[in-house]
Amino acid sequence: MSAKLPMRTMLSLASRNLLRNKERSAIMAGSLTIAVAAMIFLIAMMRGMMGDMQTQTIKGLPGDIQIHHPTYRNDPDIEYHFSPTNEHLRSVLNSPLIRAWSERIKVNAMISSERANRGVEIIAFNPAQEGRDAYGNINLIDGQWLEQGSGIIVGKALLEKLETDLGKRVVLMTRALDGNTAEIGLPIIGVYRAEMRASEESQIYIALDKAQHWLGLDSYIHEIAIYVNDQQQLSTIQSQLQQARPDLEVMRWDELIPYLSTMLKTSDAMITVLIVIVFVTLSFGLVNTLVMAIFERTKEIGLMLALGLKPLQISLLIMSEMLVLLLCGLFLGDIIASSILYLLRDGIDLSQFADGLAMMGVSASLTPIFKLDDIILCNSIVILLGLASSLIPAWKASHLKPIEALYRD
Amino acid sequence: MTKDSSLYAVQCRNLCRHYQQGEQTIMGLDNVNIDIQDGEFICLTGPSGSGKTTLLNHLGGLDTPNSGELSIAGQSLSNLTPSELSDLRLNNIGFVFQSYNLIPVLSAIENIEFILMMQGVGKQRRGQQALAMLNEVGLQGLEHRRPAELSGGQQQRVAVARAIVSQPALVLADEPTANLDSVTAEQLLALFQNLNKKLNTTFVIASHDPRVQNYATRLIRMQDGKIIEDSASE
Numbered sequence: 045m046s047a048k049l050p051m052r053t054m055l056s057l058a059s060r061n062l063l064r065n066k067e068r069s070a071i072m073a074g075s076l077t078i079a080v081a082a083m084i085f086l087i088a089m090m091r092g093m094m095g096d097m098q099t100q101t102i103k104g105l106p107g108d109i110q111i112h113h114p115t116y117r118n119d120p121d122i123e124y125h126f127s128p129t130n131e132h133l134r135s136v137l138n139s140p141l142i143r144a145w146s147e148r149i150k151v152n153a154m155i156s157s158e159r160a161n162r163g164v165e166i167i168a169f170n171p172a173q174e175g176r177d178a179y180g181n182i183n184l185i186d187g188q189w190l191e192q193g194s195g196i197i198v199g200k201a202l203l204e205k206l207e208t209d210l211g212k213r214v215v216l217m218t219r220a221l222d223g224n225t226a227e228i229g230l231p232i233i234g235v236y237r238a239e240m241r242a243s244e245e246s247q248i249y250i251a252l253d254k255a256q257h258w259l260g261l262d263s264y265i266h267e268i269a270i271y272v273n274d275q276q277q278l279s280t281i282q283s284q285l286q287q288a289r290p291d292l293e294v295m296r297w298d299e300l301i302p303y304l305s306t307m308l309k310t311s312d313a314m315i316t317v318l319i320v321i322v323f324v325t326l327s328f329g330l331v332n333t334l335v336m337a338i339f340e341r342t343k344e345i346g347l348m349l350a351l352g353l354k355p356l357q358i359s360l361l362i363m364s365e366m367l368v369l370l371l372c373g374l375f376l377g378d379i380i381a382s383s384i385l386y387l388l389r390d391g392i393d394l395s396q397f398a399d400g401l402a403m404m405g406v407s408a409s410l411t412p413i414f415k416l417d418d419i420i421l422c423n424s425i426v427i428l429l430g431l432a433s434s435l436i437p438a439w440k441a442s443h444l445k446p447i448e449a450l451y452r453d
Numbered sequence: 454m455t456k457d458s459s460l461y462a463v464q465c466r467n468l469c470r471h472y473q474q475g476e477q478t479i480m481g482l483d484n485v486n487i488d489i490q491d492g493e494f495i496c497l498t499g500p501s502g503s504g505k506t507t508l509l510n511h512l513g514g515l516d517t518p519n520s521g522e523l524s525i526a527g528q529s530l531s532n533l534t535p536s537e538l539s540d541l542r543l544n545n546i547g548f549v550f551q552s553y554n555l556i557p558v559l560s561a562i563e564n565i566e567f568i569l570m571m572q573g574v575g576k577q578r579r580g581q582q583a584l585a586m587l588n589e590v591g592l593q594g595l596e597h598r599r600p601a602e603l604s605g606g607q608q609q610r611v612a613v614a615r616a617i618v619s620q621p622a623l624v625l626a627d628e629p630t631a632n633l634d635s636v637t638a639e640q641l642l643a644l645f646q647n648l649n650k651k652l653n654t655t656f657v658i659a660s661h662d663p664r665v666q667n668y669a670t671r672l673i674r675m676q677d678g679k680i681i682e683d684s685a686s687e
Contacts, residue, residue, distance in 0.1 A: 046536075047543050047571040060558035347554045350515055352543025352571055354536050447516040450550065 049357045051364075058364040065337070069369065072333050076373025076426070077380065079326050083422050084381035087315050088412035094311055095413050100240060101301050107146075107269030109282055110300060114293045116266060117300075122151050122221055125264035126292055133288040141273060141281050146173045148267040149255045153218035155198075155248065157208035164202065164248050166216065168255030186210050187234035190251050197234035199244030210235055216248075221260040228258045239407040315418065319425045327433035334366060334437045345441050346449025355442035362441050366434035367427070374423050385414045462623055462655045463489040463512055468521035470507055470678075481507035482518065483678035491622070492653040494646065496660060496669035504678040505659035506551060509625045512657060513546050514538045526622065543571055547616035549626035554612060555600040561611045562587060562596035568619050586614040589644055591637060605632040613641055617648060624648075626658045630665060642668045 113124035220226035298305030391411035569579035630638040674682035
């Protein structure tokens with residue numbers, strides 16, 4: 045008959061052994077708690093930052109899918125336009141999978157006031173087709189929203205750079221479709237604030253009909269932006285649109301901004317690597333403390349071996365001590381991290397660092413994203429690494445010779 | 454002609470164990486030969502350092518000889534793996550160590566139950582058996598005390614209770630009466646004798662205590678790792 049050591053007894057023994065030196069166990073559990081809480085908090089912040097980058101980028105495009113002339117993205121010249129009048133394309137655009145769509149002209153131009161001039165990007169769209177919702181990242185703070193044939197909307201930062209004001213006229217200058225210089229004087233009818241200062245300084249908005257007439261584009265456009273109801277359907281919609289207009293380039297947002305999609309795709313791997321690095325470092329401390337604890341109990345381990353406990357059961361007993369410690373640390377760490385993240389659910393105001401964050405494509409308010417998957421991942425890695433690190437002391441303990449252990453001073 | 458080892462509870466042949474202490478070689482056991490039959494009550498005596506504890510450790514499969522053969526219940530120990538040795542100890546041998554050697558995080562009753570639990574005895578039954586054994590050694594009412602809350606004598610009695618609770622075929626005890634008052638020592642030895650008679654349990658007790666010699670049916674005297682006298686006690 046082989047010795048039996050039920051799991052319940054093993055965990056009970058492990059808990060009692062940990063309580064023998066309360067101070068040491070508290071320090072070990074405390075370091076685990078802090079590491080786990082910090083890790084979960086950091087992951088939530090990273091997720092929040094990446095989610096924000098994604099949101100801001102899509103808002104800045106804006107659109108989940110965009111259609112362009114095949115050359116336009118490499119060379120955004122006015123001549124790379126296309127005609128949207130195609131029955132097949134329109135039937136796909138008006139399908140229930142698509143929430144909204146809009147035609148746009150985008151050209152680079154020079155804007156001049158009485159005192160200064162700047163290079164800007166003109167975004168022309170049909171206000172009836174594309175409401176303010178599409179431009180969720182801009183906040184009209186003065187004046188009025190675009191209407192057919194009205195003036196322009198500029199960012200507050202650009203307004204300051206041009207040293208002009210709402211209601212005043214500015215001159216826009218660019219190359220028209222015929223190759224000649226095109227100039228137009230338009231009143232500033234609205235001023236907006238954007239979450240990204242760079243957008244606020246460089247993007248101006250104008251009605252589509254006005255721009256088409258001014259640039260000699262007739263009904264031609266540079267871009268169709270599409271908003272879908274379900275992000276999971278992006279690829280399906282993309283292929284339907286591509287079939288409708290094989291002569292055009294149809295791209296999803298993640299193809300339009302590949303660096304961001306790569307970052308998002310690799311974020312899980314980055315998070316896993318981060319957790320592993322932190323806990324491998326921590327596990328050195330845990331192993332050392334556990335080895336010390338076993339060294340102090342050598343005689344007792346010898347006794348258990350002498351009474352008939354098998355070396356493997358001694359190993360399991362030592363590992364169960366680590367398991368109890370890990371579970372305590374994880375439980376407390378999870379609770380602390382969840383509480384902090386709950387308190388920060390409305391976001392952290394980082395407006396003091398707005399300029400720096402804007403360069404990274406992140407807004408000035410950062411809301412951590414709390415995902416159950418991340419907690420499960422973090423906890424699983426900690427348990428696996430913790431148990432793996434306890435293998436060394438467990439192996440040492442199980443290889444003690446009963447006689448030597450029993451009579452060790 | 455070699456006697457059949459299965460006839461004996463314990464059989465030692467030319468057992469040698471030496472230890473190196475610096476340049477000096479100390480003989481723990483020097484060519485020891487013993488045959489112990491089932492149901493013997495043996496007192497192992499001799500001065501300190503004579504090899505009593507070393508012999509007990511070998512008989513319990515805790516130590517490995519440098520040379521010689523040892524078999525317990527017909528099983529040669531030299532062929533057994535550490536895991537098989539554990540099984541042998543658990544199922545056949547009860548130990549009372551010189552220093553009480555209780556598990557400090559377990560209470561008195563839990564220390565006794567520990568053996569039964571390892572043997573797979575059900576919770577209720579092992580609780581009853583452990584409590585009965587605790588009463589037998591006169592520790593009723595102290596079942597929930599941890600070793601640190603018990604006196605040396607009380608700890609010794611818990612260790613004795615643990616050694617005999619599972620009714621092993623062989624009990625190896627190292628100075629079991631050392632910390633006991635004379636009345637308790639007598640009670641304990643009477644308990645050993647009772648088990649020996651009732652269940653044919655073999656006892657090998659290392660002791661200087663003349664009371665143990667009175668109870669023993671065989672006396673083995675050791676000196677410098679050798680058996681110098683092996684006789685039936687009067």
